[in-house]
Amino acid sequence: MTTTETAPPRHAGGPLPKVREKMGRRFAYAFLILSILPILVGYTWLVVATISTRTRGLLPTDVEGNLGGFTLSNWDFVFEGAIWSAMLNSLLIAVAMVIGVGIASTAGGYALSRMKFAGRKAFLTGTLVLHAFKAEMLLIAIFFVLRFLGDIPIIGDYIGFNTVGGVALVMVALELPLGIWLMKGFFDNLSWDMERAALIDGASRFRVWWQIMVPQVRPGIAALSLFTFIAGWNAYLVPFTFTIGTKVANMPVFLNQLMSDTAPTNWNLVAAVGLFQMIPLIIFFIFTQELLLNIYAGGSKGT
């Protein structure tokens, strides 16, 4: 009942709300364009560089520095075996990660979302904390682990040091905390009733998971798969650290090997290989943008 306060008249003197909103939007656009400009320039250079002998700024030039100098010779590497072996290794790592992370996260996420067991809370916080540790910190320890695994007869040849399997194993482990949390988020959003109905209908817990629950989180699995595939495809640090030579190099490592310490680097070649590496991802992305957006929406709910 106090009348001592008098509210100031709305928008007194200032621009009308609609105008203000319009200006705000313009400002936002200007800000966004400015902030992505460096990246756009970078990509433009990348594309231009792959088809020219040299570049000056964003302009293609020939050896003498005159405008022009278009060439396809930077792309000659596609006719050599090394790039295809690197691509195969990249593919193997990425696919192994999709399968490994997919299965473990879908099972683990369900268990953490739905089941009660000792240490559940500790495990959840533990994985989150572990995710905060960067892979770099673990490199030396992982090196010893891989050496140990390599000494195991038979399977050691596939998952030890300097094998694609070993790299994939490490990458899966590093990606798991994120995957498990993500899938837990998706399972958390599902109703209990459906699960109860299936239990009453006569399904075992495993069957409930496999036949009833997993089909409900298919968008999550799809998004997670894409996410992991990209992570595996672009993996650099782990493959670089735990492989020697060209036989087990994946694409980013192959790219790095083009930049030698002793000879001058052909940057146009590096650009071409870089672009080549991106092509599968770009195609992937065009077809799956919506799913990729879904991963954030799904993961943030209910966790």
Added chain:
Amino acid sequence: MRVELDNLSKAWDGVIGADRITLDIADGELVAFLGPSGCGKTTTLLMVAGIYQPTGGTISFDGQVVNLVAPKDRGIGMVFQSYALYPHMTVFGNISYPLRLQKLNKGDIKQKVQAVADMMGIGDLLDRKIAQLSGGQQQRVALGRALVKEPQLLLFDEPLSNLDARLRLTMRGEIKRIQEDLGITSIYVTHDQVEAMTMADRIAVMSKGVLQAYDVPEALYDRPKTLFVAAFVGNPPMNFFDVEVMRDNGDFRAKSEAIDLVVPHDRGEKAAAADGKLIMGMRPEDVNLADDASPPAEGLTLIGEAVVVEPLGREDLVGVSINDVEMRVLVDKTRGVRVGDTVTLVFNTSRIQFFDPETEASLLWA
């Protein structure tokens, strides 16, 4: 199947969901668990289903304790409020799921599913996806899935709450008809007392995890054993007044500042035995407007002012203030009561109720 719950309890870290529920359900009976949300009725149902492990007490089916029997081995079918259908399967896939898990041969499955679907009136929808069905159709699929394995016990968890009012009425009758035709023992959880009254053979009224009353619907309505039951059962709800009952010239009278009513001898005697203040209850339909043609006896009328008039169609629900004591009465709408009118109310005191304000127990139906 006969169901017996004996001191059945459930608690989570000190939070009590169900507190020593004891009741028995006869073979073929439909029992409603009635109560407001959070009263423990769904908790109790899920214990009967085997989804929750009781923390105390036993559940027996036909005399066999089933506490440790897995849900799938209890011979039950369940219908959920959310229907809980499997959205990635067709109608056929949903209804046949329990049978497929039993590994019946395909011909039998087809035949049984078709029979159940026909009974539910969804025989021509078997190829549809769940998302293509209306709420009512989904409800029928859920019921079909529960019935197809020929359960000994049917469990309903507020199955009609998500349907619109008209459909609810239809499904109510249909569920009751099917349950009676098949003679399946059923437990029906609901917070809607009309649903419970119309469908159930007996109603278990629950509040805060405790079984308040367990009786046939008429008994709950006419002879409520606790204040909670009296308040919860019946729509519009019972009116309550603080009064004292005393003997006066051979009559028993319920008195307060606003109220002075003659109470029938049998009820008055029991109420007067409890000294001091008590709570009097009158249902809105047991109070009428005075009729000029037949003036009522002394001590059965009170005069008040109409403060609210809510037309219900057939009747008006009139809020009346008697010396600042508010009550609601159902009045024939031809009387045309309007807000501000002075009305003379006639109390049918043969249906009066009395409760102890401390224990909230009935003084009449101990």
